[in-house]
Amino acid sequence: MSARSWLRRTYIERDRRERALREAMLAAGPACADTDAALFTAPDVFEPEPVAVRQDREAAAKKICAACPARTACLAYALAIRPTEGVWAGLSATEIRALSLYRPASEPGREVA
Template identity: 70%
Template sequence: MNSLRRAYLKRREQLRKAMFAAGPACTGADADLFTAPDVFEPEPDSVRQDREAAAKRICSTCPARSQCLAYALDIRPSEGVWAGLSVGEIRALSLWPVADHVEQEVA
């Protein structure tokens, strides 16, 4: 593993640890609320919007929101709600196109 890759993975781990150390409000919450419940069954838009709105309400009071956003911007998730933002909203904040990113993580 080259040094650039090691530094990248170390930074990602530091961001993840900082997020969890801040005490995220989603800890203990239903994980399906923050991601689609079943990837093999399509989720109707109205159901997804309601689920994401509920997740965003939890995020709105989260003490780890800024750390979660930093982590999400780094990992570029392919789905879910992170720091009170949908994947589309996170992509809009990102400076790099999604196609340029090597690894993606799911919430």
């Protein structure tokens, strides 16, 4: 198999997995579906958001996520897409990136000393 075909297959598989995770999240009935999306996302790049305003917005979004029936599916989707902005499953994009870096030692294929 050539590197080009391997890369193409890898991208297709990743896209298929992300699409399935997104569909599962939406099927679970996310609480954010009926709220203003701006609460869960950062403002436009050209509109700076003061730190205190961002913290208040994220706290309000996280409160909605706390009782969301789609929270687990949303987290799985967020870990797959690794968002750079917004609140997903009650976590900020920074918190999701931190989770993405963590790999348990018991993960299959990893050597444990």
